[in-house]
Amino acid sequence: MDEDRGGATVLLLAVGIAFVLFGTAGAAVAAARVARQHAGVAADLGALAGAGDAVLGTAAACASAADVVSDNGGRLVDCRLDGLDVLITVEVTVTPVPGLTRVATARARAGPVRG
Numbered sequence: 001m002d003e004d005r006g007g008a009t010v011l012l013l014a015v016g017i018a019f020v021l022f023g024t025a026g027a028a029v030a031a032a033r034v035a036r037q038h039a040g041v042a043a044d045l046g047a048l049a050g051a052g053d054a055v056l057g058t059a060a061a062c063a064s065a066a067d068v069v070s071d072n073g074g075r076l077v078d079c080r081l082d083g084l085d086v087l088i089t090v091e092v093t094v095t096p097v098p099g100l101t102r103v104a105t106a107r108a109r110a111g112p113v114r115g
Contacts, residue, residue, distance in 0.1 A: 028096035032104065035094035039106035042074030043090040047110035050079065050086035054111065061086050077105070085111030 050065030062079035065088050069076045078089040092104045 024097060028100070031094055031096035032102060035092050035102070035104035036106070038072075039074055039090050039092040039104040040108075042069045042072035042092065043088055043106040043108035044110075045069070045072055046074070046076065046090060047086050047088050047108035050088060051084070051110035051112070054081060054084045054086055057081075062088075082109075083111070085109055 046065040046069035049068040050061040053060040053064045058079075058081050061081060062076070065079055065086060066076040069088070069090050074090040074092045076088060077091050078087075080087050087107070087109050089105065089107050092106075093101060094104060095101045
């Protein structure tokens with residue numbers, strides 16, 4: 001019987017480590033999803049801001065879009081006009097676990113109503 005002493009402790013430690021690993025993985029996945037949504041919101045709002053200034057030209061539209069995107073925690077990667085439509089690409093950087101950095105990307109288009 002003395003040979004079994006501590007066996008439950010080791011088993012409990014292993015189960016505890018498994019819970020921590022699964023929890024960390026779940027948190028990383030959740031952080032990535034939140035970053036993706038964050039990038040989408042920043043892109044949508046930036047495109048709308050840029051569309052408001054599209055008649056002033058590419059420079060003004062992209063400057064407005066960049067301001068709104070940065071205010072929402074994103075980075076404007078690409079901005080261009082297609083007629084009066086503003087097309088932008090936004091990146092949001094996330095670090096779900098220390099040492100692991102990922103980038104979430106979103107695209108948006110905004111312009112006048114047609115039809």
